[in-house]
Amino acid sequence: MSAGPALSRRDVLRGATRPAPFLPRPPGVTAASLAACTGCGACVQACPQAVLALTPRGVALRPEAGECVFCGDCAAACPEPVFAADRRMAHVMRISAxxxxxxxxxxxSCRDACPEQAIAMQPRIGAPFLPRIDAAACTGCAACSASCPAGAILAVAREAEDA
Ligand code: SF4
Ligand code: SF4
Ligand code: SF4
Structure with missing residues (x-):
């Protein structure tokens, strides 16, 4: 698993800090709209799948906790303009080494868990099949991540502006 961009010695000497890791968010929450999150916790309480948590940076999705079923209960419970009507996730999943x-x-396990059939198993001679996620078909629901016994499936920003 990548720990993010490395800091140069010059950056360290200048006191630069490592960029914060990507924070997967519930459907409809963008990097910009997250600024309106007050941390009230209403969405976390409303989620029937218990896949949300509060962090110092606002509400976050916990891909390891289960599948988001895009019910919209989090958006309905939020009293602030954090959730857009477009319930697209700002991330897709990526399989690590x-x-x-x-x-x-x-x-x-991941292939079997995916409700979108977005994971194909690539045949290899003399080695187990390799899972491949079709990013265009991936909704970011995290069913695969929650089912992975290796903890190998991580959320990454769908677009640079989503990071
Ligand atoms: S859309 Fe539903 S399942 Fe997904 S995070 Fe919101 S409340 Fe939870
Ligand atoms: S996050 Fe993407 S690849 Fe994983 S189960 Fe959901 S749709 Fe399939
Ligand atoms: S270890 Fe995880 S990523 Fe690899 S095939 Fe199994 S469920 Fe998929």
Whole structure:
């Protein structure tokens, strides 16, 4: 798993800080709209899937906790202009080198969990099939991440402006 861009020695000497890691958010929440989050917790309480949490940077989605079913209960509960009507997630999922297939262990849990059939298993000769996520088909629901026994599936920004 990548820990983000490395800092140069010059940056360290200047006291630069490492950029904050990407924060996956519930549907309809953009990097800009998150500024309106007061941390009241109404969305976290409303989520029937218990996949939301409050962080010092506002509400976040917990991909390891379960699947977002795009019910809209979080948006309905929020008293602030944090959630847009467009329920698109600002992230997609990415499979890291921690996937069991890289260690020679066969696994298809993510493929089986995906409601969009966005994960294909790439055949390899003499090694377990490798899962591949079609980013265009991925909704960011995180069903795959929650089902992965290796904790290998992470959220990444869909576009640079979503980061
Ligand atoms: S859309 Fe529904 S399941 Fe998804 S985070 Fe919001 S309340 Fe939870
Ligand atoms: S996050 Fe994307 S790849 Fe994973 S289960 Fe949902 S739609 Fe499928
Ligand atoms: S569920 Fe995790 S370990 Fe299993 S194939 Fe998918 S990414 Fe690899």
């Amino acid at each position: 921690d996937c069991f297939a890289h260690a020679g262990i066969s696994c298809m």
